[in-house]
Amino acid sequence: EDQVTQSPEALRLQEGESSSLNCSYTVSGLRGLFWYRQDPGKGPEFLFTLYSAGEEKEKERLKATLTKKESFLHITAPKPEDSATYLCAVQAGRDNDMRFGAGTRLTVKP
């Protein structure tokens, strides 16, 4: 069965303290891996799509990377406004639906 596991469940950082969030997956025929940001009470906001191992994407303080088994979301010198839940999702096989991990709740203290 396809699985997506995110770790840690929660992460508390001081402003400026860089770290990484992990998304590991076991799927057959990965077609795409997606990262989203979700603020409390809001819908997820799309961040990145990664398609193949070795691919990297960057946006401001965020960089997403992909290997054959996992993806990392690196956050460099985070600010309090980066506090949110970060969701990882995969598309695999022939369907267009996505399978989501449970998310990592990031808190950045000033």
Next chain:
Amino acid sequence: DGGITQSPKYLFRKEGQNVTLSCEQNLNHDAMYWYRQDPGQGLRLIYYSQIVNDFQKGDIAEGYSVSREKKESFPLTVTSAQKNPTAFYLCASSTKQGAVEAFFGQGTRLTVV
């Protein structure tokens, strides 16, 4: 502006009632989805539709029904058969072809009273 609109933002249901959540998109997307989100859990797929007049069950379809009569609209009905309907419901849409990202609405929080 293009986007996905969900309404209402908050919805209260009495036990035994059916309620319908609205989802409208003006992105000209072919595919639309409904997800349920519970605290501490990932999004779980309820139903999805790749094209008008066609839809498929997701992982947790029991107690829910949908229709796709127009490309822009994908309403979700939570029936009285859904035993634990209190949750945050999210609608999304995407283009049909390839591995593409989905864009989400702002959600409807349903509470059973």
